[in-house]
Amino acid sequence: MKNEGAQGPVQEDPKHYYDYLRQQREIAESLKYASYIQQALYPTESLIARLIPEYFIFFRPREMVSGDFYYVSGHGDNIFIAVGDCTGHGVPGAFMSLLGITFLNEIISRGNFYGAASVLNNMREHVMKALSQTGEESEQKDGIDLAVCILDIRKNKLDFAGAFNPLYMIRNNRLIEVEGDKMPVGIGAEEEKPFTGHSLDLEDNDMLYLFTDGFVDQFGGSNGKKYKYKSFRELLISVSELPMQEQKNRIQGTFEAWKGNQRQLDDVLVCGFRYRFAKPAMI
Amino acid sequence: MKITAFHIMNYRSIVNSGICYLSPDNITSLIGQNESGKTSVLEALRSFYEGQITDDVLRSDQSFPEITCTFLLEEGDRLDEIVDFRLLPADLHEAMGSKHEISLKRKWTNARSNAILIAEPEVLAFYGSLENKRQEMDLRIARSFQELVQQTEHSARELQASEKAVQDARHTLNSLHARLEDTMRVLNKSKKPDERIAAEQENETIRQHMADAESDLKNRLGQVEMEKAAIQSLAEKLNACKQFNEIAAQLNAVAEEAKVKSGLILDAEHQYELCSSDRESRLIGRRLEQLRISRQQVVNTLKDLNENLSIKRKALDRLLDGKNIKDAESEADREHEIEKNYATIEELGLRLFKHVPMFEFFEDFSSLLPNKIDLEDLLNENTRAEGYKAARNFLCVAGLNADFFREKNHRILKQKIENLNSEITIDFQDYWRQNVGKNDKIRINFELEHYDYTQPEKSGKPYLEFWIKDKQERLYPKQRSRGVRWFLSFYLELKATAKENTRNRVMLIDEPGLSLHARAQEDVLKVFEDLKDNLQIIYCTHSPNLIDIQKLYRIMAVQRAKDADEKSETIVLDARSLHEASADTLSPIYSLMGTRLNDRQFIFPKNNLIVEDTITYYYLDAMSRLYGYEGLVHFIPASGPENIPMMANILFGWKIDFGLLTMDNPVCNHVVEFLQATTFFRNDEAVNRKIQSLQGFTGIEDLFSTIDFKRFILQQRIGITVKNTEFIESNNLSRLILATDFCTKLQKEGTHFNDFDEESRRNFEKLFQIIQNMLEQVPVQHSIN
Structure with missing residues (x-):
C-alpha cells in the first residue's frame, strides 16, 4: 500500500493496479446506477407537460449524480414547482437531494401548509431533524438552497418563497426579480425565523425561471471570470420570447460557450415555464 | 321506540307545558314543590298511554286534554313497515321516509272519548289541506244552493214571460194571416184598377209584417228552448245539492246516534267495572255486547254515508265548475278511489301507537x-x-x-x-x-x-x-x-x-323511596342506573339523594307560573331551561351542592369559559393578555377533559352562564358529544355556539407554529416534523413545565403579540374571534388586564 498516493497505485504492482481499476469500475457502475435512481425521482416529462405544457429544463450535473434537483407536482388547482441546490455536489449532494425530494413529497402530499413559505418552514424542520441539527457548533451545517412556487391556476396567482434562491419572472421583456430569504433550508447561524412568502398576480404569457447558482458561478469567458447574475438576467430576457426548446438551446449554447475548456464547477440547473391562462374547460 | 319528549295541554293545572325533552339516558327526574304539578305530569303520560282520564283532570274552562309524545325510532323500527306507506299519499312518502322521530297526540273531545293521531307537521298539513278543501267545497255547495234556487226561480219567471211572448207572437201572426186572407179576398173580388193596386199594396205590407212576426216567433221559441235547457241544467245542480244536503243531514243524525251509543257503552263499561256480583256482571255484560254490536252497525252506516257524501261532494264541485253530470260523477269516483286508500291521521296514529313503549305506573x-x-x-x-x-x-x-x-x-x-x-x-x-x-x-x-x-x-x-x-x-x-x-x-x-323485553317500557314512579333511609334512596338510583338500558324511567322526587349531581341533564323542573300562587298554571322546564326555575324548585340540587357558587363571586354569573385543563388556562390567559382581547371572559380550567361534564353540571345547576372550549382530540370530542347529547341536548344553533371545539388542534400548544413552539415554549433548536403536542408526548415532556417556562419567558422578555409569526397570530386571532362569538359580550377595553 505504500505506493498508493495521490497518483494512485503504481502500475509496477499489477495486483494493486488491477484492484484499483476494478474498484474504479465498480464505483463508476454504482454511480451510474445511482444516477438512474436519482433520475427516477425527478418528475417525468409527461407529468410536467400535462401541468405546464410550455417548459424547458436545462440540467447539467457536474458528475453522474447531482446535488441539484427539480420538483413539479399538481394538487387540485395548484401546481408546485421547486428547484433546489443541496450542499455539495456529487454523491453527498445527491444524498441530500434525495432527502429534499422525499420531504417535499411528504409535505405537499400531506397538505398541512399555508403557502410556499410554510413549505420551506416545514422543509427546514425535516432537514434539521434528519441531520439532527440543533445549532451546536460542531455539527454539520448542510442544507438546501431552495425556491418554491405554488401556481394557483384558478386565481392566476403565484406564491413564492426562497431559501437563498430567487425567482425571475419576465413579463413583456421586463424582468421582475423576487428574492429569496438569506437563510437555508437547514440549520443556519441564527435562530429559525419564518420564511417570507411573496404573492404575485400572474398574467398570460409570463415566463418564470427558477435556477441554481451553477450557471452564474461558472468560470469562463475570455477572462476566466464568473458568468454573474447580471449577464444571466440579460440572457434570460433575450431568450424569453422564444419557444421553449429554442430557449433551452440558447441557454445551453451560451453555457457551453462561456465554459469553454474550463472545468464545470458545480451542477447547473435552469428551469423555465411559460404561464398560460387555463381555458375555462380545463379549470 | 323510545320516548324523547312530551307536550301536555289542558291537563289539571298544566295549560301548556311546551315541548319538554326527556333525558337521553333514559332516567328523568321531575323535581318541584308540593302541588307544583309533578304527579300531574306522570298521570298525563299515563293517560296518554291508557287513554283514560278522570273528571278531576278536566279544567274549569272546559278545554280538553291534549297530550303529545315524541318517540325516537330505534334500530329495527322501520317506519315504512309500521305505517305501510301505501296508506300514505305519495306526497308524504319522502318526508315520512326521512323521519327519525315521530310524534303522536292523544286528544280528548269530551271527558270520555279521545283519539290518538299522528302529530307530524307534514302529515297534519296534508290532511289539513284535504279538510280545508272539503270545507271550501261544503261552503261553495251551501252558497251555490241558495244561488241555484234564486236562479231557478228567476229562470222560471223568464220562461213564463218568454212563453207568453211566444203566445203573443203567434196571435199576431194569426191576425196578420187573417188580414192577409181578407185582403186576398178583396183583391180577388176587386175589378177596379185603383182598388186592386191598393189591395196589392196592403197585401204586400201584411206579408212583410207576417215575415217579421214569423221571425219574431222563431226567436222567441229559441229563447224558450234555451231557457228550458238552462232550467234543466239548474235543476240537475239543484237536485245534486239537495241530495248532498240530505246525505249530510243523514250523516249528522247518524253521527249523533253513534255518539249517544258510545256514551251508553262508556256508562255500561263503568257499571261493569263496579259490578259486585257475577249475575250483575253477566247482565251488564250482555247489554254491553248488544250496545257494541248496535254501535258497530251505526259506525258502518256512518262510514258508508261518509263515503257517499265524499263522492257527491266531489261530483257536485265539478258540476258547479260547469262539467256535465256524467263526467263530473266519473271523475269524482276516480278521485275517491284514490283517496279512500289513504289512512286517516287517526288510523296512522293507531298503527304507530301499537309500537310505542308501554307506560307503566308504579x-x-x-x-x-x-x-x-x-x-x-x-x-x-x-x-x-x-x-x-x-x-x-x-x-x-x-x-x-x-x-x-x-x-x-x-x-x-x-x-x-x-x-x-x-x-x-x-x-x-x-x-x-x-x-x-x-x-x-x-x-x-x-x-x-x-x-x-x-x-x-x-x-x-x-x-x-x-x-x-x-x-x-x-x-x-x-x-x-x-x-x-x-x-x-x-x-x-x-x-x-x-x-x-317484548316491547320497550316507560316506568312512571311517583316519589320513590319516601319511606327509605338516605342510603337506601341512593340504592334506588342504583337500580335505575342498572336498568336504564332496558327501560325508561320518569320519576318525581323531593329528595336530593335521588338526584345524581353529575347528571343534572336528567332534571325536569315543575313549578307554578306564579311562585306563590297554587292556582296559577303549572309550567315544566326541561334541562335546557332549568336556569329559569325558581330557587325553591331547585332546592334538592342546592342541597346537594351546599352553596350557590355565584353568590360567592369566585365564578361569575356570565362570560365563563370552561377549558380542559390548567395548562390550557395558562396559555389562553397569557395569550389573551398579549393579544389585548377586548371582551370579558373568565377562563375556568377543568382538571382534565374527563372532568368537564362535572364542571358543566355544576355551572348548569347553579344557573351560571358558560361556554365550553375544547381541543380536537378523541377525549374532548367524546365529552362534547356527551354534553350535546345530555346537558345541552340537541343540536340547535344556540347550543352549538356555546360549545366549540378547535378543529384541527389536538392541544392548545398546536396553536403555535412549529417555529414559535420551539422559540417560546420548547426554547430549543431542533427539527420538529410532527404536531407540537405529538412532539411533547413522544419526548415525554411535561406540559406543565413547558407552560410555566412559556409564561416566564413572556414576562422576562416583554414579548408582544407581533413577536409571534403569522401562523401563530392567525390561529390565536381566530380563537379569540370564536370566544367572542361564544360569549356574545359587550366589548370592554382590556378588561383582562
Whole structure:
C-alpha cells in the first residue's frame, strides 16, 4: 500500500493496479446506477407537460449524480414547482437531494401548509431533524438552497418563497426579480425565523425561471471570470420570447460557450415555464 | 321506540307545558314543590298511554286534554313497515321516509272519548289541506244552493214571460194571416184598377209584417228552448245539492246516534267495572255486547254515508265548475278511489301507537309483596288476589313459570327453590346495601307449601309463601319495615319490567323511596342506573339523594307560573331551561351542592369559559393578555377533559352562564358529544355556539407554529416534523413545565403579540374571534388586564 498516493497505485504492482481499476469500475457502475435512481425521482416529462405544457429544463450535473434537483407536482388547482441546490455536489449532494425530494413529497402530499413559505418552514424542520441539527457548533451545517412556487391556476396567482434562491419572472421583456430569504433550508447561524412568502398576480404569457447558482458561478469567458447574475438576467430576457426548446438551446449554447475548456464547477440547473391562462374547460 | 319528549295541554293545572325533552339516558327526574304539578305530569303520560282520564283532570274552562309524545325510532323500527306507506299519499312518502322521530297526540273531545293521531307537521298539513278543501267545497255547495234556487226561480219567471211572448207572437201572426186572407179576398173580388193596386199594396205590407212576426216567433221559441235547457241544467245542480244536503243531514243524525251509543257503552263499561256480583256482571255484560254490536252497525252506516257524501261532494264541485253530470260523477269516483286508500291521521296514529313503549305506573300498594298467595291465583292470573302483581313480578325475576311447579319430585323442587332463593338474594343484596345490625344482610325466600286441614276449603292446594330473613329472624314481608317492603316491591317491579323485553317500557314512579333511609334512596338510583338500558324511567322526587349531581341533564323542573300562587298554571322546564326555575324548585340540587357558587363571586354569573385543563388556562390567559382581547371572559380550567361534564353540571345547576372550549382530540370530542347529547341536548344553533371545539388542534400548544413552539415554549433548536403536542408526548415532556417556562419567558422578555409569526397570530386571532362569538359580550377595553 505504500505506493498508493495521490497518483494512485503504481502500475509496477499489477495486483494493486488491477484492484484499483476494478474498484474504479465498480464505483463508476454504482454511480451510474445511482444516477438512474436519482433520475427516477425527478418528475417525468409527461407529468410536467400535462401541468405546464410550455417548459424547458436545462440540467447539467457536474458528475453522474447531482446535488441539484427539480420538483413539479399538481394538487387540485395548484401546481408546485421547486428547484433546489443541496450542499455539495456529487454523491453527498445527491444524498441530500434525495432527502429534499422525499420531504417535499411528504409535505405537499400531506397538505398541512399555508403557502410556499410554510413549505420551506416545514422543509427546514425535516432537514434539521434528519441531520439532527440543533445549532451546536460542531455539527454539520448542510442544507438546501431552495425556491418554491405554488401556481394557483384558478386565481392566476403565484406564491413564492426562497431559501437563498430567487425567482425571475419576465413579463413583456421586463424582468421582475423576487428574492429569496438569506437563510437555508437547514440549520443556519441564527435562530429559525419564518420564511417570507411573496404573492404575485400572474398574467398570460409570463415566463418564470427558477435556477441554481451553477450557471452564474461558472468560470469562463475570455477572462476566466464568473458568468454573474447580471449577464444571466440579460440572457434570460433575450431568450424569453422564444419557444421553449429554442430557449433551452440558447441557454445551453451560451453555457457551453462561456465554459469553454474550463472545468464545470458545480451542477447547473435552469428551469423555465411559460404561464398560460387555463381555458375555462380545463379549470 | 323510545320516548324523547312530551307536550301536555289542558291537563289539571298544566295549560301548556311546551315541548319538554326527556333525558337521553333514559332516567328523568321531575323535581318541584308540593302541588307544583309533578304527579300531574306522570298521570298525563299515563293517560296518554291508557287513554283514560278522570273528571278531576278536566279544567274549569272546559278545554280538553291534549297530550303529545315524541318517540325516537330505534334500530329495527322501520317506519315504512309500521305505517305501510301505501296508506300514505305519495306526497308524504319522502318526508315520512326521512323521519327519525315521530310524534303522536292523544286528544280528548269530551271527558270520555279521545283519539290518538299522528302529530307530524307534514302529515297534519296534508290532511289539513284535504279538510280545508272539503270545507271550501261544503261552503261553495251551501252558497251555490241558495244561488241555484234564486236562479231557478228567476229562470222560471223568464220562461213564463218568454212563453207568453211566444203566445203573443203567434196571435199576431194569426191576425196578420187573417188580414192577409181578407185582403186576398178583396183583391180577388176587386175589378177596379185603383182598388186592386191598393189591395196589392196592403197585401204586400201584411206579408212583410207576417215575415217579421214569423221571425219574431222563431226567436222567441229559441229563447224558450234555451231557457228550458238552462232550467234543466239548474235543476240537475239543484237536485245534486239537495241530495248532498240530505246525505249530510243523514250523516249528522247518524253521527249523533253513534255518539249517544258510545256514551251508553262508556256508562255500561263503568257499571261493569263496579259490578259486585257475577249475575250483575253477566247482565251488564250482555247489554254491553248488544250496545257494541248496535254501535258497530251505526259506525258502518256512518262510514258508508261518509263515503257517499265524499263522492257527491266531489261530483257536485265539478258540476258547479260547469262539467256535465256524467263526467263530473266519473271523475269524482276516480278521485275517491284514490283517496279512500289513504289512512286517516287517526288510523296512522293507531298503527304507530301499537309500537310505542308501554307506560307503566308504579303503584306502591298494589305492588307490595304478600305473605302468601295461592299458586292457582298466580297461574290463573287472578289480578284481584292480594299481592298478585308483586308475586307475579317475583316469579318473573326468578324466571319461573307454571312448568316449574309441575315437578313431581318434591325433593328436586325444594332444591330448585333453595337455589333460586339464593340467586335472588344475591341479586337483591347488590342493590340493598343496608345491614340489619352490623353485618347481617336480609335474604329473600319463597317456599311452596300446601294448605292443611285447618282450611278445609283449600286443603291440599299449593300456595307460595314469602319470607324476608336475617340471621335472627324469619319474618313475613308484612312484618318487615315499610322501607324494606317498598324497596323489595320496587326492585321486583323494575326488574320484572326490564326483563319483559317484548316491547320497550316507560316506568312512571311517583316519589320513590319516601319511606327509605338516605342510603337506601341512593340504592334506588342504583337500580335505575342498572336498568336504564332496558327501560325508561320518569320519576318525581323531593329528595336530593335521588338526584345524581353529575347528571343534572336528567332534571325536569315543575313549578307554578306564579311562585306563590297554587292556582296559577303549572309550567315544566326541561334541562335546557332549568336556569329559569325558581330557587325553591331547585332546592334538592342546592342541597346537594351546599352553596350557590355565584353568590360567592369566585365564578361569575356570565362570560365563563370552561377549558380542559390548567395548562390550557395558562396559555389562553397569557395569550389573551398579549393579544389585548377586548371582551370579558373568565377562563375556568377543568382538571382534565374527563372532568368537564362535572364542571358543566355544576355551572348548569347553579344557573351560571358558560361556554365550553375544547381541543380536537378523541377525549374532548367524546365529552362534547356527551354534553350535546345530555346537558345541552340537541343540536340547535344556540347550543352549538356555546360549545366549540378547535378543529384541527389536538392541544392548545398546536396553536403555535412549529417555529414559535420551539422559540417560546420548547426554547430549543431542533427539527420538529410532527404536531407540537405529538412532539411533547413522544419526548415525554411535561406540559406543565413547558407552560410555566412559556409564561416566564413572556414576562422576562416583554414579548408582544407581533413577536409571534403569522401562523401563530392567525390561529390565536381566530380563537379569540370564536370566544367572542361564544360569549356574545359587550366589548370592554382590556378588561383582562
